[in-house]
Amino acid sequence: MRTLRLSLLGVAVAAFVLPAAFSDAPAEAPTGFDGQTNGFITQADFDADRSRFEDREEITPKGLGPVYNAQSCAECHQNPVTGAISQVTEVRAGHFDGVNFIDHPGGSLINDRAIDASIQERVLGGNEVRTFRTSLNTLGDGFVEAIDSNTLVAIANGQPAGMRGQFIEVPVGEAGGLVRGGRFGWKNQHASLLSFSADAYLNEMGITSPLQPTENTSNGRSVAAYDQVADPEDPATATAPNGEDVEGFTRFVRATKAPPRDTALAATSDAQAGSVLFKQVGCNICHVPNITTAPPGTVINRGAFTVPAALGNKLIHPFGDFLLHNVGTGDGIVQNGGQSTRNKLRTAPLWGVRTRGRLMHDGETLNRNESILRHAGEATGVINNYRNLTTAQKNQLILFLNSL
Amino acid sequence: MAGLILAFGAIAFALAARRGRQEIAELEPHPPREGAPSPPAFAVKLPPPRASEVEEGLRRAFAETLRPAGALRAVVGDFNGDGAEDVALPVSPAEGRLAELNDGVANWRVQDALDDPAVRDAPSAKVPPAAVTVQPHDVLLAVVHGYGVRGWRDERARQCYLVRHATGAPLEARPRTELLRYVQRVPDEPRLSGDVILASAGRTAGFVYWTGVRYAWHPLPKEIPPHPTLSP
Numbered sequence: 001m002r003t004l005r006l007s008l009l010g011v012a013v014a015a016f017v018l019p020a021a022f023s024d025a026p027a028e029a030p031t032g033f034d035g036q037t038n039g040f041i042t043q044a045d046f047d048a049d050r051s052r053f054e055d056r057e058e059i060t061p062k063g064l065g066p067v068y069n070a071q072s073c074a075e076c077h078q079n080p081v082t083g084a085i086s087q088v089t090e091v092r093a094g095h096f097d098g099v100n101f102i103d104h105p106g107g108s109l110i111n112d113r114a115i116d117a118s119i120q121e122r123v124l125g126g127n128e129v130r131t132f133r134t135s136l137n138t139l140g141d142g143f144v145e146a147i148d149s150n151t152l153v154a155i156a157n158g159q160p161a162g163m164r165g166q167f168i169e170v171p172v173g174e175a176g177g178l179v180r181g182g183r184f185g186w187k188n189q190h191a192s193l194l195s196f197s198a199d200a201y202l203n204e205m206g207i208t209s210p211l212q213p214t215e216n217t218s219n220g221r222s223v224a225a226y227d228q229v230a231d232p233e234d235p236a237t238a239t240a241p242n243g244e245d246v247e248g249f250t251r252f253v254r255a256t257k258a259p260p261r262d263t264a265l266a267a268t269s270d271a272q273a274g275s276v277l278f279k280q281v282g283c284n285i286c287h288v289p290n291i292t293t294a295p296p297g298t299v300i301n302r303g304a305f306t307v308p309a310a311l312g313n314k315l316i317h318p319f320g321d322f323l324l325h326n327v328g329t330g331d332g333i334v335q336n337g338g339q340s341t342r343n344k345l346r347t348a349p350l351w352g353v354r355t356r357g358r359l360m361h362d363g364e365t366l367n368r369n370e371s372i373l374r375h376a377g378e379a380t381g382v383i384n385n386y387r388n389l390t391t392a393q394k395n396q397l398i399l400f401l402n403s404l
Numbered sequence: 405m406a407g408l409i410l411a412f413g414a415i416a417f418a419l420a421a422r423r424g425r426q427e428i429a430e431l432e433p434h435p436p437r438e439g440a441p442s443p444p445a446f447a448v449k450l451p452p453p454r455a456s457e458v459e460e461g462l463r464r465a466f467a468e469t470l471r472p473a474g475a476l477r478a479v480v481g482d483f484n485g486d487g488a489e490d491v492a493l494p495v496s497p498a499e500g501r502l503a504e505l506n507d508g509v510a511n512w513r514v515q516d517a518l519d520d521p522a523v524r525d526a527p528s529a530k531v532p533p534a535a536v537t538v539q540p541h542d543v544l545l546a547v548v549h550g551y552g553v554r555g556w557r558d559e560r561a562r563q564c565y566l567v568r569h570a571t572g573a574p575l576e577a578r579p580r581t582e583l584l585r586y587v588q589r590v591p592d593e594p595r596l597s598g599d600v601i602l603a604s605a606g607r608t609a610g611f612v613y614w615t616g617v618r619y620a621w622h623p624l625p626k627e628i629p630p631h632p633t634l635s636p
Contacts, residue, residue, distance in 0.1 A: 046563060128587075128595045131616070149433040156436045167436045181433055299429040328549075328563070330614070332533040332597070364617045369509045376563045376618070377486065380551055384562050387511040 026292040029143050029314035031260035033081045039310035040255040041141060048148045049252035050082050052245060055210030057205055059115050066223035067111035067121055068206035073249060076135035079355055081384040083256045085140045089132035089363050090204075092333045100123045101129065101334040103343050105220030108333050109203055116226050119218040131331035132362040137352050140258030141184065143377065144322065144349075145193050146293035146300065146311040149181030156322045159285055163378045165323025166344060168337040171213040174242060175197060175238065175302035181247055182336060183322040186361050188346050189336040194242055194303040197249040209234040209243035233359050258316055259352030265403040274400025275394055282382040319404060320349030328376030329360060351404045368398045444540045450555060451488055461491055461556050465548045465564035466512060469501040473571070480556070481577035481599030483547060484614045489555030492601060494571040497538055497547040505538040511562065513536055515547075517570040517612055517621035518605060536568060544613065545570035545601075547619065567619045570612045572604035583611065586625045594622050621623045 037046035054074040057064045057267045069090055070076055091110040095102045104110065104127045114120045123130060149167075156165045158380045169179035172196040182188030186313055190196040198211035208215055209232040215227055234243035240249075265271050278284060294300065296312030323346070330343025337344070345361050358364070359371040375383045389397065458478045462470060478493040504510065508561045513529040514536045538544065549563040550556040580596045598614055603621070610623040 057545065128593050130595055148430050150431060153433045153436045166434075167433065169433070180430075231624055294430060295428065297428060303429070328484070329616070332595075362617065367508075370513055373511065373513060373563065376484075376549060376551075378423070380560050387562055391507065391509055398509070 005221055013130035024295075024313070026315040028255045029140065029293075029316045031140075032257045033084070033260060034257070035081055036257060037255045038142065038257045040308060041251055041314065046252065046255050049248045049255070050195045052248040053077075053252045054082055057207065060228055063215050063227070063229035065113070065206040066226040067114045067218050069112050069204045071205065073200070075225045077138050082111070082141075083253065084259070084352060085137045085355060086135045087358055087363065088135045092122065092133060092331070093127045094131045094333060095127050096129050096332055096342075100339050101332060106155070106217040108335070109216065111206070111216065114218065114249065116261055119221070119223050119226055121218050124219060124353050129332040130299050131333060132364065133331075134358060134361060134363040137184070137259065137349070138253045138350065139256045139327060140318070142254035142256065142311050143258060143293050143314055143316045144318065145254065145305075146181055146298075146307045146314070147183065147291055147322070148294040148300070149290060151294075152183065152322055155288055156323050159321075161391065162381075163285055163325070165286065165321050165325050165347065166322055166341065168335070172304060174304040178302035179344075180302055185335070187333070187335040187337055187341060188322065188324055192304065193253050194246065194250045194301075194304070197253070198242065198246045201246055201249070207234055207245070209246045210236045211242055211246065217398040254311065262354060262403045265399070268399070270396045271400045271403045273393075274396035274398070277389065277397045281385040281389070281397070285382065286321050286323070286325060286379070287350050287382040288321045289317050289319055291316050291318060318349040318351050320347045322349075323347060325379070326377045327379040329374055331361060350401065353404050354402045368401055369394065407522060418431045435445045450480075453491060454482055457557055458491060458493060461548050461561065461574040462493070462495070465562050466546065469498055469505050470546060471498050477575060478573060479577040479601055481579070481601070482550075483598045483601070484549055485580065485598030486549070488550035488552055488561075490547060490550045491556040492545055492547040494543050494575070495566070496543055497540060502538060502540060505566070512564045512566055513618075514568075515564045516619045517619050519618070519620070538566060542568060543571050544568055545603075545619070551584070565619060567612065569605055569621060570601070570603055570619060572606075574602055578602055578611070593619070605632075
């Protein structure tokens with residue numbers, strides 16, 4: 001009898017384990033505003049890297065500036081937990097000559113701070129194209145990095161012709177500049193989190209690293225005379241060839257959980273009705289609710305990174321397509337995507353949008369209805385569907401957004 | 405017992421097989437299909453607006469909540485710079501429709517052209533700007549953004565705004581290019597992404613333009629002959 005019981009138990013265990021072992025069904029990605037690792041690294045390493053992400057940099061010894069925007073990553077990525085969003089915006093500017101966008105002298109990013117008053121950057125005359133850019137969420141970006149570029153292409157190919165997102169390929173710094181499908185930044189200007197981190201360390205804090213070894217200028221003028229630390233300021237080491245800080249930031253972001261839903265609100269009948277309306281109206285064409293990351297073992301970033309088990313084959317709910325669209329809100333700035341992207345922006349992923357009070361790329365819209373109505377261009381048909389909803393239905397849809 | 409051994413054997417085999425799966429590389433992305441086309445520029449010169457067309461466009465965007473203020477005076481141009489012709493005209497609230505006009509989820513946005521964008525947009529602003537609401541005796545500029553080649557006449561043209569302090573004389577549309585040479589000389593030059601509407605505020609000549617977010621008013625640089633033409 002005992003043998004029979006054990007055998008039955010064994011068969012039951014096998015019945016449970018075998019399908020899971022062979023199944024390709026993705027697992028839900030871990031979510032939470034809880035400061036816990038997603039499993040990519042240990043909690044102790046995660047805490048150490050988070051601390052690095054929160055570190056307040058100084059002129060010496062770290063090399064803050066000479067021109068910069070903030071003293072730590074967390075100044076712009078903090079609400080409600082380190083790595084998320086903030087109300088902080090940055091300024092970009094340039095000139096449109098009727099055919100092409102031309103960068104402001106020194107680049108389109110106008111740094112808001114400097115370590116010496118004489119090198120403060122300003123928007124110069126003749127640069128009439130100006131925009132604010134809100135700080136983006138980085139929580140869950142490890143999963144976004146682990147999306148196969150072909151998945152993004154497939155999403156674009158599945159969109160109606162008049163709404164088809166633009167997929168651009170951008171250089172991966174750690175792969176010698178080989179290109180991959182862009183997905184990070186308002187213009188999809190980065191494809192890898194290492195390149196993104198090195199870019200942000202230079203452009204937001206003025207700290208150079210092996211992937212970004214050259215200091216920015218002040219409106220095109222050299223600031224070398226003010227630079228007190230030799231470049232690269234975050235140097236290569238035996239264990240961190242791209243810089244201890246840059247690699248630490250990258251590890252931290254890769255290990256963050258995705259933004260969670262407000263489950264209590266999401267469970268209400270109004271929010272559930274709003275979820276249905278979100279699809280019926282067509283918002284989900286660009287604000288894509290479900291994406292599966294590449295399987296573990298997939299080599300991405302042009303050979304520079306292999307998707308680990310913690311990030312691979314995970315189902316995420318970004319409510320974004322990581323493609324560029326012209327929805328009438330284009331800021332006129334060109335970064336990595338060429339002139340055709342001048343008036344296009346990446347679809348804002350809506351996961352975690354309930355933590356935002358200032359909406360759209362520039363943070364200039366203060367409520368949900370107005371942000372929806374700001375969409376035009378490729379989104380015209382969808383927004384007209386929204387306009388046709390009753391007041392009660394619009395409020396349900398907005399309630400659903402507030403659950404994200 | 406045999407079942408137990410068999411089950412554990414199967415599990416061990418499955419786990420080993422899973423570990424043995426080959427590393428795969430992200431393949432070169434397949435070329436995507438053609439992206440969405442840029443908004444078409446004016447393909448043809450559109451005829452001047454007829455009163456019936458303007459009233460229909462107004463009704464499509466704002467339902468029956470508005471009526472033209474006085475005699476219908478509509479101006480057309482590509483005010484938001486998307487390549488499609490837009491229409492603008494002074495309007496007043498229709499009788500009994502104020503609540504609808506000021507509904508928090510209405511299909512239009514109500515703005516004040518004299519709101520200083522620099523103040524409204526300041527990240528450090530302590531007090532959020534108050535919402536602008538329509539009052540019973542307001543005369544507002546209604547703007548309907550166009551869509552595609554037919555512009556504001558298109559069935560899909562429903563993005564619309566109500567703008568206070570934007571209906572002063574002479575209320576004339578002027579091409580962006582005509583203003584550009586002047587505004588580029590002023591220190592706080594506005595970004596002109598589209599055509600503008602000449603409209604005074606009080607006794608000051610100025611123009612209404614699209615900031616990318618809202619309609620705002622800007623004084624005309626002194627060297628510009630404000631009326632009837634801007635040509636030097």
